[in-house]
Amino acid sequence: GSDTEQWIRQPIVVVLGHVDHGKTTLLDKIRGTAVAKKEPGEITQHVGASMVPASVLKKVTEPLRKFFPRLTVDIPGILFIDTPGHELFSNLRRRGGSVADLALLVVDVVEGFQKQTYEALNILKEKRVPFVVVANKIDRVEGWVSKPDSSFLESLKSQSQRALAKLDERIYVIVSKLYEQGFEADRFDRVRDFRKTVAVVPVSAKTGEGIPELLALITGLVQQFMKKRLVTKNEPAKGVVLEVKEEPGFGTTVDAVIFDGVLKRGDTIVLAGKNGPIVTKIRALLMPRPLQDMRMHEGAFTLIDQVVAAAGVKISAANLDDALAGSPIYVVPSDEVLGEVVKAVREEVSEIIVRGSGNGVVVKADTLGTLEALTSALKQMNIPVRIADVGPVTQNDVLEASIVGKTAPEYKVVLAFNVKVLPEAKSLAERENVNILYHNVIYQLLEELDKWVKEVRT
Numbered sequence: 001g002s003d004t005e006q007w008i009r010q011p012i013v014v015v016l017g018h019v020d021h022g023k024t025t026l027l028d029k030i031r032g033t034a035v036a037k038k039e040p041g042e043i044t045q046h047v048g049a050s051m052v053p054a055s056v057l058k059k060v061t062e063p064l065r066k067f068f069p070r071l072t073v074d075i076p077g078i079l080f081i082d083t084p085g086h087e088l089f090s091n092l093r094r095r096g097g098s099v100a101d102l103a104l105l106v107v108d109v110v111e112g113f114q115k116q117t118y119e120a121l122n123i124l125k126e127k128r129v130p131f132v133v134v135a136n137k138i139d140r141v142e143g144w145v146s147k148p149d150s151s152f153l154e155s156l157k158s159q160s161q162r163a164l165a166k167l168d169e170r171i172y173v174i175v176s177k178l179y180e181q182g183f184e185a186d187r188f189d190r191v192r193d194f195r196k197t198v199a200v201v202p203v204s205a206k207t208g209e210g211i212p213e214l215l216a217l218i219t220g221l222v223q224q225f226m227k228k229r230l231v232t233k234n235e236p237a238k239g240v241v242l243e244v245k246e247e248p249g250f251g252t253t254v255d256a257v258i259f260d261g262v263l264k265r266g267d268t269i270v271l272a273g274k275n276g277p278i279v280t281k282i283r284a285l286l287m288p289r290p291l292q293d294m295r296m297h298e299g300a301f302t303l304i305d306q307v308v309a310a311a312g313v314k315i316s317a318a319n320l321d322d323a324l325a326g327s328p329i330y331v332v333p334s335d336e337v338l339g340e341v342v343k344a345v346r347e348e349v350s351e352i353i354v355r356g357s358g359n360g361v362v363v364k365a366d367t368l369g370t371l372e373a374l375t376s377a378l379k380q381m382n383i384p385v386r387i388a389d390v391g392p393v394t395q396n397d398v399l400e401a402s403i404v405g406k407t408a409p410e411y412k413v414v415l416a417f418n419v420k421v422l423p424e425a426k427s428l429a430e431r432e433n434v435n436i437l438y439h440n441v442i443y444q445l446l447e448e449l450d451k452w453v454k455e456v457r458t
C-alpha cells in the first residue's frame, strides 16, 4: 500500500433506548449471528464492541435479495458498541459531535416511547447522530405468529390481518411520537427518501425476525449517505477513550474506539489526563481471545501488533492512571510534532473544562464525556456554569459556590455526577449552606437542579 491508499471503514453503531426495551438482547442476537455465520479466522469480538463482518452481512441479508435485487454489501462490516447506555454514549464524544456514525433507538413496540426514549432522542439530536428506530418485541403483538430468524418481510406473509393491523397501530403510535419530536418517520419499507424520513424497523430481538432487514438497512444507509465520513487511510490513528480500567497483569489500561487510521504497538499517543495531557508509548494492544482458543493460564486477551479503524481495543501503557474517559487519543507521527499534538489535546479539553469567575453553578463529573453532556444540557436550560471539571467535589468547589451564592442564590449549588464528595467539602457545604446535588443519572441530576432553581426564584 502507498501513502495515498484509502478505504471505507466499518460504520460505528450504538444502541440506545429505554431500560428493558431490549438493547442487550438485540446486541446479543446480532453478536450470536455474527459468531455463527463468520468465516474461520474472522474476528467478531472487539474490546467493548462486536464486529459483524461483510461475509456475515452478505449471508444474513441474502434472503432479502428477492425483495431488493440491487442489495449489495460494499462496506467491510459494522462495528456495534457494547454496553449501551446514555453515560457510555457520552464518552463516545469527539470534537463537535460523536464517534458514533449511526444509532439504533430501540423502542418496545408494545410499550412505546418512555422517559429514556425521549432522553436518548435528545442526545442524538444534540450530537446530530443519524438514527434508525428499532421497533422491538414484535413477537408480543396480539396474534403474531413468530417465524424465528426469518426476515420481517417473509414473516409478514404468514401473519393474520388482525396481527398486521395491530402491528401497524403500534408503529403508528411510535411514528406520531417521533413527529411530535420533529421527525418524519415511517416503516422502513414505506420510506421513499431516507434523508428526510426516519426508518422504523420492526424486529424481535428474541426470535430474530427482522434482523436481516435491520442489518441490510444499516448497510444501505451507510453506503448511500455516509461513505465520505467513513473514508480512512494508512495514517496515524485517532480514537476516543471509552473506559479506563484496571487489568490484572497490565495495570491501568484504556478501552478505546479507533475511528480513523492505524494504531500500532510502540506508537506514542497523547490523551487527556486529570492533570493535563498524558504522553505515553503503547506497550501492548489487546483484543479479546476467542472463546475456543482459551487455554489455561493464558488470560482473556490476545496481543496484537496493530489495529485498523474501526476497532475496539484495549491499550496498555505507562502513566494511564489519570486518563479520562471521553478523551481523544491521537498518535504522534514524529517527535517534531509532539508539541502540536499535545496542544491539540489541551485545546480540545479546554472547551469542556471551565474555570470561570462569573455567576453560575459548579459542575463535577466522572468523565470528560459526561461533563460535556452536562454542560451542554445546562446551556440549553440557560443555566450558566462557573466551574466544570472532572473529579470529586472538593472544599474549593464548595467555596466557589458559596461566593456565587452571595449575589445569585439560585446558583449556589454544586452538581456532582457519579463522583465522590470529599468529607471536608461536605462539612464546609453544611456550614456555608451550599446545596450539593448528587446523582448518577444525568437527567435526574438536571431535574433536581431545575426544581431547586425554580424553588429559589419563587
Ligand code: GDP
Pocket (backbone or CB within 6 Å): 017, 018, 019, 020, 021, 022, 023, 024, 025, 026, 136, 137, 138, 139, 140, 203, 204, 205, 206, 207
Ligand atoms: P435492555 O434493558 O434494553 O438491555 O433490555 P434487555 O435486552 O435486558 O431486555 C429486557 C427484557 O425484555 C428481557 O427479559 C428480554 O428477554 C426481553 N426481550 C428483549 N427483546 C425481546 C423481544 O424481542 N421479544 C420478547 N418477547 N422479549 C424480549
Ligand code: MG
Pocket (backbone or CB within 6 Å): 023, 024, 025
Ligand atoms: Mg441492557
